[in-house]
Amino acid sequence: MYQCLVCGFSFLEEEPYDEGYTGSFEICGCCGFQYGYDDYDRLEIDYEVLSEEEAIKLSHKMYREEWRQQSFPVFDPSLFNKQDLLNGCLPELHMNEHFKNRGLL
Ligand SMILES: [Zn+2]
Numbered sequence: 837m838y839q840c841l842v843c844g845f846s847f848l849e850e851e852p853y854d855e856g857y858t859g860s861f862e863i864c865g866c867c868g869f870q871y872g873y874d875d876y877d878r879l880e881i882d883y884e885v886l887s888e889e890e891a892i893k894l895s896h897k898m899y900r901e902e903w904r905q906q907s908f909p910v911f912d913p914s915l916f917n918k919q920d921l922l923n924g925c926l927p928e929l930h931m932n933e934h935f936k937n938r939g940l941l
Contacts, residue, residue, distance in 0.1 A: 842896045843867035843903070844938040847915055857888040866926075867903050868911035874899055900940065904931070 838848040843866045850860040852871045859872020869875075875895040876883070883891050903909070908926040910916060920926070935941045 839938075840864040840866060840869065842869040842900050844934060844940050845915075853892070857892060863911065865912035865915045866910055867899070868909075869896070869899050904928075 837846045838851050839846045840848055841852055843864060845864070845866040847865045848860075848862055850862050852860055852862070854860075859870075859875060861870065861872045863870045875892040878895050878898065880898065881891050881894055886894065906925075907922075907928065908931050910921060910924055910926060913921060913924050916926075920930075932941075
């Protein structure tokens, strides 16, 4: 399994990108980010100016912030224990620790 570059959980069955930054089109079961779609389809990002690496990293950061603002809803709640979720969302306290441990803050 591969780690999601947005949420930091390892539920991905495929590598998110190939060497040319083409996305796998897999949807992360945790945060719901779709590689190859949610990274290359943002109106706020100027894809002409940034390199592909810079653009996808920015898209990950933006998606992570939006996910945080929605209180971390889980795309596929069956991946987690019911006790770990609050109404289908991951608890903020837990997530801050999780992001810090993975250098995603
Ligand atoms: Zn994810």
